[in-house]
Amino acid sequence: MTKNQFLTEIMEQPAAIGNIIAFYSGAEGMALLAKIKETIAQRAISRVIFTGMGSSFFISFAAANLFNQLGIHAMYINTSELLHYNLSLLDEPTLLVCSSQSGESYEIKEILEHLPATVFCAGIVNEEDSALAKKADVALLCKGGKEEMTSTKTYVVTSLAAYILGLYLTGKWNEAAIARLHALQRRFEDTLSGYEAWLDKGLNFLGDITTLQIIARGPAYSTASQSALMFKEATHIAATGILGGEFRHGPMEMVSQGFKSILFASEGKTLEQSLKMAEDITRFGGKVWLITNAKAALNRQSEHIVPVYIDEQDEFLFSIQSIIPVQLFIDAYAKRHGFEAGSFSRGAKVTMTE
Amino acid sequence: MTKNQFLTEIMEQPAAIGNIIAFYSGAEGMALLAKIKETIAQRAISRVIFTGMGSSFFISFAAANLFNQLGIHAMYINTSELLHYNLSLLDEPTLLVCSSQSGESYEIKEILEHLPATVFCAGIVNEEDSALAKKADVALLCKGGKEEMTSTKTYVVTSLAAYILGLYLTGKWNEAAIARLHALQRRFEDTLSGYEAWLDKGLNFLGDITTLQIIARGPAYSTASQSALMFKEATHIAATGILGGEFRHGPMEMVSQGFKSILFASEGKTLEQSLKMAEDITRFGGKVWLITNAKAALNRQSEHIVPVYIDEQDEFLFSIQSIIPVQLFIDAYAKRHGFEAGSFSRGAKVTMTE
Numbered sequence: 001m002t003k004n005q006f007l008t009e010i011m012e013q014p015a016a017i018g019n020i021i022a023f024y025s026g027a028e029g030m031a032l033l034a035k036i037k038e039t040i041a042q043r044a045i046s047r048v049i050f051t052g053m054g055s056s057f058f059i060s061f062a063a064a065n066l067f068n069q070l071g072i073h074a075m076y077i078n079t080s081e082l083l084h085y086n087l088s089l090l091d092e093p094t095l096l097v098c099s100s101q102s103g104e105s106y107e108i109k110e111i112l113e114h115l116p117a118t119v120f121c122a123g124i125v126n127e128e129d130s131a132l133a134k135k136a137d138v139a140l141l142c143k144g145g146k147e148e149m150t151s152t153k154t155y156v157v158t159s160l161a162a163y164i165l166g167l168y169l170t171g172k173w174n175e176a177a178i179a180r181l182h183a184l185q186r187r188f189e190d191t192l193s194g195y196e197a198w199l200d201k202g203l204n205f206l207g208d209i210t211t212l213q214i215i216a217r218g219p220a221y222s223t224a225s226q227s228a229l230m231f232k233e234a235t236h237i238a239a240t241g242i243l244g245g246e247f248r249h250g251p252m253e254m255v256s257q258g259f260k261s262i263l264f265a266s267e268g269k270t271l272e273q274s275l276k277m278a279e280d281i282t283r284f285g286g287k288v289w290l291i292t293n294a295k296a297a298l299n300r301q302s303e304h305i306v307p308v309y310i311d312e313q314d315e316f317l318f319s320i321q322s323i324i325p326v327q328l329f330i331d332a333y334a335k336r337h338g339f340e341a342g343s344f345s346r347g348a349k350v351t352m353t354e
Numbered sequence: 355m356t357k358n359q360f361l362t363e364i365m366e367q368p369a370a371i372g373n374i375i376a377f378y379s380g381a382e383g384m385a386l387l388a389k390i391k392e393t394i395a396q397r398a399i400s401r402v403i404f405t406g407m408g409s410s411f412f413i414s415f416a417a418a419n420l421f422n423q424l425g426i427h428a429m430y431i432n433t434s435e436l437l438h439y440n441l442s443l444l445d446e447p448t449l450l451v452c453s454s455q456s457g458e459s460y461e462i463k464e465i466l467e468h469l470p471a472t473v474f475c476a477g478i479v480n481e482e483d484s485a486l487a488k489k490a491d492v493a494l495l496c497k498g499g500k501e502e503m504t505s506t507k508t509y510v511v512t513s514l515a516a517y518i519l520g521l522y523l524t525g526k527w528n529e530a531a532i533a534r535l536h537a538l539q540r541r542f543e544d545t546l547s548g549y550e551a552w553l554d555k556g557l558n559f560l561g562d563i564t565t566l567q568i569i570a571r572g573p574a575y576s577t578a579s580q581s582a583l584m585f586k587e588a589t590h591i592a593a594t595g596i597l598g599g600e601f602r603h604g605p606m607e608m609v610s611q612g613f614k615s616i617l618f619a620s621e622g623k624t625l626e627q628s629l630k631m632a633e634d635i636t637r638f639g640g641k642v643w644l645i646t647n648a649k650a651a652l653n654r655q656s657e658h659i660v661p662v663y664i665d666e667q668d669e670f671l672f673s674i675q676s677i678i679p680v681q682l683f684i685d686a687y688a689k690r691h692g693f694e695a696g697s698f699s700r701g702a703k704v705t706m707t708e
Contacts, residue, residue, distance in 0.1 A: 080599030084624055105603070229604050234607075345607065346607045
C-alpha cells in the first residue's frame with residue numbers, strides 16, 4: 001500500500017486509542033468525568049442531548065443508543081436544527097454533549113452562545129485550544145492527535161469518549177472496561193495489518209461504484225452514516241447511510257442487478273434481521289459486502305455476498321472497529337481510480353460558515 | 355397527463371385535506387384531541403416522542419420541530435431502533451405518537467406490545483380497522499381514503515394530523531388555524547392544476563438522473579426525506595435526503611459538473627443559509643431545482659438554478675405543500691422513461707416482516 005496522509009491517519013488509530021485510554025484511566029481524565037457526574041447529581045439532571053455536525057453528529061446515534069441501554073435518557077439532534085428550530089429542548093436541566101473534533105465548527109460556536117442556565121455543557125473535542133474546549137463547562141479531550149483529512153482517528157476517539165462517559169456515569173468505567181478497550185486497540189492493529197485477506201476481494205467484488213447503500217441497525221448506524229460521508233467526501237460517490245428497518249420500508253424497491261451495498265451485521269439484538277436483509281438483497285440480484293462479527297455469517301459467502309469478519313463481540317465497540325474495512329476500502333478505491341482520498345477542495349475540514 | 359393510479363392518488367390530496375379539516379373541526383375529532391390533552395394534564399406528561407417507519411417516520415422530523423417551537427418537548431426515533439435499543443426512553447411519563455398509515459407495519463405492532471404503563475399512546479393512522487387504530491389509547495384518524503401506491507395523500511394527512519395535535523395542545527387549534535388549512539387545500543388544488551408553468555421545465559433541467567441529493571433545513575427535512583424515498587421506491591434512483599447543515603459539513607465535496615440536487619428553501623429561520631447553499635452548489639457546476647416560497651429567490655434563475663414557487667408562507671405548511679412538485683416530477687419522469695411510478699415489487703406497501 002502506498003502511504004499517503006489519509007492512510008497515515010488511518011494507521012495512527014491504534015495509537016490514538018492508546019492515548020485516550022491512558023488519559024481517562026489517569027487522574028486528569030478521571031477528574032473531568034467526575035465533575036460531570038457530580039454536576040448531574042447536584043442539578044438533578046435526568047437527560048442527555050447529544051449534538052454535533054457531520055462525523056461528530058453521527059457519533060450521537062450510537063452514543064444515545066448506548067446511554068439509553070445503560071438507563072440514562074438520551075437523544076440526539078443535529079446542532080443546526082437544535083439552534084434554529086428546537087432550542088426550547090434546552091429549557092429544562094440537561095447535559096448537552098457537544099461533539100466537534102475541531103471545536104471550531106460554525107454551528108458549535110453558535111450554540112455555545114445560546115445555552116440557557118439549565119444546560120450543563122460537556123464538549124467532546126480533539127483540539128485542546130479550540131472554542132469548544134474553552135467554553136464548554138467540561139471539555140472531554142479526545143487525544144486523537146492532529147488530523148488533516150476526512151475524519152478517521154477522530155471518529156474513533158470521539159466515539160470512545162462518549163463510551164467512556166456513559167460507562168463512568170453508570171459506575172462501569174473500571175478495570176474490566178479498560179481491558180476491553182486495550183483489546184480493541186490490539187484488534188485495531190490486527191485488522192489494520194491483516195487487510196490482505198479481505199481488501200482486494202472486497203474491491204474486486206464491488207468494482208466501479210456509482211451509488212452505494214450502506215445499511216445498519218443499532219450503534220452501527222453511526223458507522224454506516226460515517227462510511228457514507230467518507231465515500232461522499234473522499235471518492236465523490238453518492239453513498240447513503242440508512243437504517244436497516246428503513247431500508248426494508250421502501251428503498252428495498254431499488255434492488256436489482258447492479259445494486260451495491262455494504263451491510264453491517266452485529267451479534268446482538270438485530271443480527272437475524274440484518275442477515276435476512278442480506279439474503280433478500282441477493283435474492284433480487286444485488287451485491288452485499290457484509291461486515292460482521294458473527295462467525296456463522298462467514299459461510300454465507302456467495303456470488304452476491306462477500307463477508308468481512310470483525311473480531312469484536314461488544315455491539316458498541318463492533319460499530320467502531322467495523323469502520324476500518326471502509327476506511328481502507330476508500331483509500332484503495334481512490335488509488336485504483338488514480339486519485340488520492342481524503343483531502344478537501346469544496347469546503348474545508350473545519351466549516352466556518354453556515 | 356396520462357392518468358394512472360399514482361397520479362390519481364396525487365390528485366386526491368385536496369379532497370383528503372378537506373376530509374381531515376372537517377373531521378378535526380367536528381365533534382368526533384375534537385373529542386379525540388381533548389382526550390389526549392386531558393390525559394397529558396392528568397398524568398403530568400411533559401414530553402412527546404414521535405415514532406414511525408418510512409414516510410410515517412419522516413413526518414416526525416417536522417412534527418417534533420413544530421412541537422418544540424410550540425414549547426412542548428418533543429423528539430423522534432425510528433420505531434425499530436426504539437424497540438431494540440432505546441426502550442428505556444419510555445420509562446417516564448410520555449406521550450408516544452405512533453404514526454403508521456396502514457396501522458399494520460411490523461415494528462408498530464411490536465412496539466404496541468412493549469409499552470409500559472408510563473406511556474400514553476396516540477396513534478396517527480389512516481386505516482381505521484387496523485391494529486394501531488384499535489390498540490392505541492387514542493387513534494387520531496387521518497381520513498386520507500384508500501391509498502395503494504407510494505405514500506402521497508397519507509404523507510400529507512399524517513403531517514396535518516400532527517400539526518392539528520400540536521396546535522390543539524397549545525390552545526391554537528381555532529378558526530384562524532382552520533382557515534389556514536382551507537387556504538392550504540385551495541393552494542394544493544392550484545399547484546396540482548398549474549404544473550404546466552414549471553413541470554416540463556424542471557424535467558428538462560434535471561434530465562436523466564442517476565443520483566440526486568435532496569437538501570432541506572427545518573420542517574422541510576421531512577419533505578426532503580419523503581422525496582428521496584419516493585425517488586427510490588418509484589423510480590429506483592439513488593436519492594438521498596440530507597439536512598442543509600450536514601450537506602455543508604462534507605458532502606459538498608461531491609459537487610462538480612453533473613451534480614444534481616433539489617433544494618427546499620423556505621422563508622423563516624434558515625432562508626439565507628439555503629439560498630447561499632444553492633449559490634455554492636452552482637459555483638462548482640452543480641444543478642439546483644429550487645423549491646421555495648421566497649419571491650426574491652425567483653430572480654435567481656440561471657443556467658444552473660431553476661426555481662419553483664410555492665405559495666405558502668407558514669414554514670410547516672410549506673413543507674407539506676412543497677411535496678407536490680416532487681410528486682408530479684416523479685410521475686412524469688417515470689412516464690418519460692417508459693414505466694409507471696408508485697407500485698411495489700420488492701416488498702409490499704405494508705411491511706409485514708422486520
